[in-house]
Every structure is written in structure tokens, then in C-alpha cells.
Amino acid sequence: MTGVLFPTTTVGSFPKPPYLREARRKAARKQLDPAELRRLERQATEEWVRAQEEIGLDILVDGEMYRGDMVAFFADQMDGFEIAGLVRSYGNRYYPKPAVVGPVGRRGPLTVEWFRFSQALTKRPVKGMLTGPYTIAEWSFNEYYPTRRELVLELARAVHDEAVDLEKAGAQYIQIDEPAIHTRPDEDFDLAVEAMEIVTRGLTAYTVTHVCYGDVPRIYPAMLRLAVNQIDLALKNDDYALLDTFRSPRFTKDIGLGVLDAHSHRAESPEEVTEGIRRTLEVIPAEQIYVSPDCGLKTRTADETVAKLRAMVEGTRRMRKECAS
Amino acid sequence: METTVVGSYPKIPDPPAPGRWRSSVEKHQRGEISAADLRHIEDEVTEEVLREQADAGIDVVTDGQIRWEDGLTYFARGLTGFTIAGLQRYFDTNVYYRQPVATGEVAWRAPITVADYAFAAAKSTRSVKPVVTGPLTLAVMSRDEHYRSLDRFVMALAAALNHEVRALAAAGAALIQVDEPGLLVRRDQWPLFRRAMDVLWDGVGARRALYTYFGHVDGLYPALLDLPVDVIGLDFVAARERNWDVVRRAPFTKKLGLGVLDARNTRMETPEDIAIACRRAAEFVSPASLHVGPSAGLEFLPRRVARKKLDALAAGVRLAKEGVA
Numbered sequence: 001m002t003g004v005l006f007p008t009t010t011v012g013s014f015p016k017p018p019y020l021r022e023a024r025r026k027a028a029r030k031q032l033d034p035a036e037l038r039r040l041e042r043q044a045t046e047e048w049v050r051a052q053e054e055i056g057l058d059i060l061v062d063g064e065m066y067r068g069d070m071v072a073f074f075a076d077q078m079d080g081f082e083i084a085g086l087v088r089s090y091g092n093r094y095y096p097k098p099a100v101v102g103p104v105g106r107r108g109p110l111t112v113e114w115f116r117f118s119q120a121l122t123k124r125p126v127k128g129m130l131t132g133p134y135t136i137a138e139w140s141f142n143e144y145y146p147t148r149r150e151l152v153l154e155l156a157r158a159v160h161d162e163a164v165d166l167e168k169a170g171a172q173y174i175q176i177d178e179p180a181i182h183t184r185p186d187e188d189f190d191l192a193v194e195a196m197e198i199v200t201r202g203l204t205a206y207t208v209t210h211v212c213y214g215d216v217p218r219i220y221p222a223m224l225r226l227a228v229n230q231i232d233l234a235l236k237n238d239d240y241a242l243l244d245t246f247r248s249p250r251f252t253k254d255i256g257l258g259v260l261d262a263h264s265h266r267a268e269s270p271e272e273v274t275e276g277i278r279r280t281l282e283v284i285p286a287e288q289i290y291v292s293p294d295c296g297l298k299t300r301t302a303d304e305t306v307a308k309l310r311a312m313v314e315g316t317r318r319m320r321k322e323c324a325s
Numbered sequence: 326m327e328t329t330v331v332g333s334y335p336k337i338p339d340p341p342a343p344g345r346w347r348s349s350v351e352k353h354q355r356g357e358i359s360a361a362d363l364r365h366i367e368d369e370v371t372e373e374v375l376r377e378q379a380d381a382g383i384d385v386v387t388d389g390q391i392r393w394e395d396g397l398t399y400f401a402r403g404l405t406g407f408t409i410a411g412l413q414r415y416f417d418t419n420v421y422y423r424q425p426v427a428t429g430e431v432a433w434r435a436p437i438t439v440a441d442y443a444f445a446a447a448k449s450t451r452s453v454k455p456v457v458t459g460p461l462t463l464a465v466m467s468r469d470e471h472y473r474s475l476d477r478f479v480m481a482l483a484a485a486l487n488h489e490v491r492a493l494a495a496a497g498a499a500l501i502q503v504d505e506p507g508l509l510v511r512r513d514q515w516p517l518f519r520r521a522m523d524v525l526w527d528g529v530g531a532r533r534a535l536y537t538y539f540g541h542v543d544g545l546y547p548a549l550l551d552l553p554v555d556v557i558g559l560d561f562v563a564a565r566e567r568n569w570d571v572v573r574r575a576p577f578t579k580k581l582g583l584g585v586l587d588a589r590n591t592r593m594e595t596p597e598d599i600a601i602a603c604r605r606a607a608e609f610v611s612p613a614s615l616h617v618g619p620s621a622g623l624e625f626l627p628r629r630v631a632r633k634k635l636d637a638l639a640a641g642v643r644l645a646k647e648g649v650a
Contacts, residue, residue: 029341084591085339085627090412090421091394092350094337097627099591139419143592183417213421214414237411263412 002058002125005323006277006291006316009059009256010052011210011232012129012175013296015305016065020044024068041066042117049121051306056313059173059290060126062118064298070131070177071139072096073110078158080104084141093299099141100151106158109165116169125173128166132178132209133159133199134192139180149191156198167205175208176200176228182214189222197227208232208256212295217245224252232256234294237263240276243283251284258294259315260308265300267307273315274322286323291316326603326615327384328642330635331536331558331584332396332456332504333622334374334389339629346370346391367392368444375449377632382639385452385500388445390622394423396458396504397466401425403437404485410468416506416539418589418625425467431481433488439496446497454500454534455493460486460521461514462507476517483521487529494531502534502558506621509540515548526553534558536582538621541567547575558582561602562589562620573609581610584620586638591630599641607645617642 016024023040026032048063067073075081075098084099111128119126133155137148145151163174176199181192200207210232211223223231235242235258246255259276260268273291280289291312297305337344349366352358374389393399395415401407406429412421442455460482464475472478486503493501503525508518526533535549536558542549543564549557557579561568572581585602586594599617606615617638623631 085629086337086344087419087627088336088624089419090423092347094344094347141589141591143590180419183414183419213412 004058005286005320006289007058008291008313008316009057009127010061010292010309011256011258011262011294011296012061012064012127012177013067013070013298014048014061014063014065015298015300015302017044017047017302020065038066045114045118046121049118049126052309053122053124055306055309056317057309058124060118060122060124061129062114062126064129064296066114069095070296071136072098074131074136075140077110078104078106080144081140095139097139097141100137100144102144104151104154104158106161110162112162112165112169115166115171119170126171127173127175127208128163128171128205130159130162130166130174130176130199132176132181133195134188135178135180138183148188152191152195153198156195160199160201163199163203163205167203171205173208174203174205175210175232177210179210179212179214181209181211181223182216182219185215185218185222189219193222193225193227200227206230210256210295212258216242220245221249224249226253228253230254230256230290232258232290232292234258234262235280236268236276236294237261240279243279246283251288254288254290255280255284256290256292259291260293260297260312262293262295262297263299265304267304268311268315270311270315270318273312274318277316277319278322326612326617326642326646328382328639329385329454329582329616329618330378330383330387331538331582331588331619331622332387332390332502333393333624334378334387334391335624335626335628335631336370336389336391337628339627371441371445372448375445375451375453378635379449379451381632381635382643383451383635385454385616386449387454387456387502388441390456390624392441395420397422397425397463400437400458400463400486400489401467403435404431405429405434406431406471407467413466415466416510420625422466425463427467427469427471427478429471431471431478431485433485436492436496437489439489439492442493442498443496452499454502455498456502456504457486457489457493459503459505459507459535460525461511461518462505465507465511475514479514479517479521480524483524487525487527490525490529490531494529498531500532500534500556501529502536502556503554504536504538506537506539508545509537509542512544515545519548519552522552522554532556534582534616538584539563541571543567543571546571550575550578554579556580556582556616558584558616558618560584560620562587569605577610577614580614580616581606583615583617585617586619586634588619588621588623588634589625591626593630593633594637594641596637596640596644599638600644603642603645612645
């Protein structure tokens with residue numbers, strides 16, 4: 001849809017600038033007017049949109065300046081949830097884990113306003129960014145629904161409504177993040193597939209799902225059944241070991257090829273990116289490859305993020321040239 | 326009948342109380358405080374957690390595993406033969422651990438947990454139970470680039486960890502717990518596991534507990550009763566009714582770690598719920614052989630919820646003892 005080979009994009013989140021982190025801290029203590037926080041979130045969003053244009057990315061994101069956590073952001077705005085407290089995910093990283101305490105549902109659009117705002121800033125396409133139903137369910141405590149299945153499918157209907165609203169607002173690309181999709185590969189994968197069918201049913205936008213960590217080979221080739229155009233995956237952090245898995249059977253979707261380790265401080269070189277794409281071409285045809293980082297970059301510094309993305313764009317350009325000659 | 330816990334405890338309090346451990350790790354990473362300073366904070370948090378468990382009325386406590394980044398790297402870093410790689414999902418949770426990679430002969434070089442145990446035992450008013458991650462779990466959660474054989478890898482780990490368990494016994498631990506949730510995802514490895522347990526517990530002069538969690542032991546029971554241990558801990562929450570059915574198939578000849586308090590859901594048990602579960606267990610195990618506790622480590626919960634659950638646990642066991650329920 002972008003008309004270039006190896007379109008470049010990112011997984012969604014960027015680091016928040018220090019002024020915004022400070023503002024969020026103050027706002028959490030009710031020492032800052034919400035309107036002022038909103039103004040700073042817009043400012044930071046605009047800065048990242050400009051930065052992405054300047055770096056030369058093809059498909060942009062809004063950078064999620066207004067989100068704390070990818071699940072809590074949705075849970076906070078929906079019926080049926082409350083935040084139970086902070087839970088550690090690894091190292092000293094904590095996240096506010098929601099609890100489902102009643103019937104879940106959307107009160108109104110969740111992400112559309114931010115999509116409109118960021119899309120109005122640029123001529124390049126901005127991706128609509130949603131967290132998928134399986135992940136919202138899995139990363140929440142379920143105090144209410146008798147089974148996970150009932151919760152997941154109810155959430156799928158809500159996320160579908162949001163995707164429809166994004167499409168109506170002009171989104172050509174919609175990403176549904178499902179990093180938890182392989183939590184229970186044997187027990188639950190069919191449920192995850194069923195949920196994604198509900199989410200993307202009838203959409204005309206190009207759809208992406210992002211899956212990270214965990215045992216991807218365990219859900220291959222089953223994951224090719226997910227009702228999306230593209231599956232975005234972390235390749236770099238395991239030195240492209242997944243390519244072995246994708247040799248057979250053939251990877252039939254487009255791939256969002258993670259070429260930057262989102263959890264290392266070091267910026268990859270353009271050569272590393274070029275080499276990663278070259279290795280992928282042995283397994284997946286060029287026209288199926290989109291280039292992106294392994295994961296959201298919000299845990300990097302702004303400098304690390306920009307350095308990594310420049311290397312990604314430059315490495316991709318070199319590969320385009322190589323393929324053209 | 327006594328109350329106990331399975332291992333981990335939330336390291337930070339609920340906001341707005343400051344998460345001292347969390348911020349100290351950050352300061353240590355930035356080089357603002359020394360390793361000794363961080364250890365001092367961990368000492369203080371450990372004492373706090375020991376107090377919370379005692380105040381709740383838990384009979385046999387742990388140190389809360391405050392110093393553990395996770396149950397895998399804590400041991401892998403202490404043994405020789407491992408390097409540490411990227412993040413992996415910890416079973417079917419939303420918790421991640423850095424994956425140990427065996428790159429050479431695995432060997433025990435010095436005590437890993439003994440100083441932690443001695444510290445906790447000295448500070449606690451209750452009996453402290455040290456916990457060691459078992460050889461099969463360590464092996465299946467790691468990547469083996471050295472042995473190229475699960476059998477040899479597990480047996481090498483069993484021999485190495487035998488030194489650790491013996492050292493804990495020598496340091497005065499009356500009861501030592503070994504965790505093997507990995508057995509439930511590799512049931513096919515029962516014969517290997519059986520041999521590994523003989524090596525692991527060889528010459529250990531303490532009471533021995535083996536805990537499994539995150540699933541049922543169908544297919545492993547009553548074989549589990551042949552293991553050279555005194556206590557078998559089972560998760561009666563994750564597999565719903567399955568473990569209740571399974572344990573009735575043969576007389577339960579060990580003490581039972583009755584994991585009935587849901588460590589992975591904020592939904593609050595009442596003391597009556599716990600008392601009912603105790604009475605149910607007393608149908609096949611003598612009440613004196615019951616170690617009643619959570620289904621797994623409590624770090625999956627926010628601190629406030631974990632604490633409230635322990636109150637419910639202790640109150641429930643009191644009810645059961647009084648025969649009021």
C-alpha cells in the first residue's frame with residue numbers, strides 16, 4: 001500500500017520526553033491540570049510525528065504519549081474494569097494490572113481522537129493501534145466471568161467496534177497487539193484465532209498483529225490462521241532464530257520483521273539491518289516483508305530510539321537498492 | 326494443620342507508598358547506590374515481608390524471595406556453566422525471566438541461598454522455609470547449548486543443587502522446599518525426574534517438600550508418592566477440580582501442601598472458602614498433615630491483595646481447626 005519495497009514502521013510506543021514524564025507524575029498527584037497534561041501529550045506526539053518523518057519511516061505511529069500501559073489504557077476507559085494494583089512483569093518493571101469486576105464494554109471510542117490528531121499532522125499514513133482481546137483478558141485479573149472464553153469474546157466485540165471507528169476516521173492500517181497470544185498455546189490458540197476473526201471482520205484497512213517473546217515456534221504454523229494481513233514479530237533479539245521455523249511450511253502472511261532489539265541500549269548498525277533482511281529473503285519473499293523494531297521502544301531513551309530507527313531506515317534503503325540492482 | 330506460603334511475595338507496596346525496592350534497583354543501575362546499599366534495602370524489605378506474613382498468622386514463612394529477579398536466573402547465576410540471555414515468558418503468566426543458557430559443565434561452586442536463609446531465619450519470629458528451584462524446571466526453562474541431552478543436563482543440575490540443599494540443611498533449615506512446576510509441562514519426563522529427585526535429596530538431613538503449581542498432577546499420581554520427600558505441594562486452583570479428583574485415586578501417604586488460595590487472581594477468598602477446602606482435604610489426609618497455603622507464589626498479586634489473602638487464609642484455617650465451618 002505504500003508503494004515501496006520493505007515499508008518501514010514501528011511497533012507503537014516511543015519514550016516519553018522528560019517534560020511529559022514529569023507532567024504525568026504531577027498529574028497523578030493531582031498537581032497538574034488535566035488540560036495542561038493533554039497539551040503536553042499533544043506536543044510530544046507532534047514531536048514524534050515530526051521525528052518519524054525526518055527519520056524517513058513510511059508508516060507512522062502516534063507514539064502513545066498518552067498511554068501508561070497498553071492494557072490499562074483500554075481498561076481505564078471501558079466498563080467492567082478497575083485497576084487492582086501494581087504487579088511486576090520482569091526485573092524492576094511493574095504494570096498497573098486491571099481486574100475485571102463486571103460486564104466489559106466500550107463506552108465510546110478509545111483511540112480515535114488521538115488517531116485523528118496525529119493523522120492530521122502528516123501526509124504519511126498513521127497506524128491505528130489497539131490492544132487485542134486475548135491480551136487484555138490475559139493481562140487482567142478475571143474476577144467476573146466464569147470462563148476466560150466469555151471474557152475474551154466479549155472484549156473482541158468491543159475491540160472490533162473500535163477498529164471500525166478507526167477505519168471510519170480514515171485509518172488505512174490497524175494494528176491489534178497480541179503479545180500474550182501464545183500464553184496457553186495448546187489450550188487457547190483456537191480461542192485467540194476466533195477472537196481475531198471477530199476483531200477484523202469486515203474491515204478494509206490493512207491489519208497487523210504484533211506478537212512478541214514467548215514460544216513462537218509453538219504457535220507456528222497455527223498463527224497463520226489469524227485473520228490479519230501481517231504478523232509483526234521480534235526477530236533480532238534471538239538473532240533471527242525464528243527464520244528456521246518459517247522455512248516450512250511457508251510464511252503465508254506479510255511479516256513485520258523485527259530488526260532492532262527493543263531491550264538493548266546499543267544502536268544496531270545499518271549493516272546489521274541489511275544483513276537481517278538479506279537472511280529473511282532466503283525464507284520469505286521481498287514483497288511480504290515490512291521492517292520494524294522487535295517491540296515498542298518506550299523503554300529506550302529518545303537518543304537510543306532515534307539512533308536505532310535511523311539505522312533501520314538506512315539499512316532498509318541499502319537493501320532496497322541491492323534488490324533494485 | 327498449619328498455614329504456609331509457596332514462596333514469592335510482592336516486593337513493593339501499593340501506591341502511593343513508595344516502592345523502595347523498585348527505585349533502589351533503578352538507582353543501582355544508574356550507579357547512584359552501591360550493591361551493598363541495594364542489599365541493605367533488600368534486607369529491610371525482607372524483614373518487612375517476614376513481619377507481614379507473621380502478622381497475618383502464617384506458621385511457616387519464606388523470605389518472600391525479595392532478592393530473586395526470578396526463580397531461574399537466581400540459581401543459574403549462582404552455579405557455574407550458565408550465561409543469561411533474553412526475556413522469556415514464565416509458564417502461562419505475564420511474568421518474564423531472562424533465560425539461562427547452559428554453555429558449559431554445570432557445577433555448584435558456593436552456597437546460593439544460604440546467606441538469605443540465615444538472614445531470614447535470624448529475623449523471623451516464625452519458622453522459615455528456604456526454597457530452591459528444582460533441576461527439571463531449571464533445565465526445561467533454560468536453553469541447553471552444552472549437554473545436548475535433557476537427561477544429562479537435568480542430572481548434572483540435580484547433582485549441583487544437591488550441594489545447595491545439603492548446605493541449607495547444614496545451616497539449620499528444618500524444612501526445605503524444592504519447586505518443580507516444570508514437571509507439569511514435561512510429564513513425559515517422569516522417569517528422568519524420578520532419578521533426579523534421588524540425586525537431589527541424597528543425604529539431606531531436613532524435612533523435604535516438593536511443590537508443583539500451575540496445573541494438575543493427573544498421570545503423575547500416585548507415582549509422586551514414591552519420591553523421597555515428606556511434603557507434596559499441589560495447586561488446587563489452576564486445574565480447578567482435577568487435582569481434587571486425582572488425589573482420591575490412592576491413599577495420600579505424605580503431608581499435603583494444600584494450595585487453595587488463588588495466588589493469581591485478585592478475587593478474594595473468604596475464611597469460609599478456605600475452611601471448606603480444608604475440610605474437603607481432611608477427607609483423605611489427616612488434618613495434622615495439611616500445610617494450607619496459596620496455589621503459587623504471591624508475587625502475581627498486588628501487595629495489598631496478597632496481604633488480605635493471607636489474612637483470609639489464616640482465618641480460614643483457624644475456622645477449620647475449631648470445627649466451626
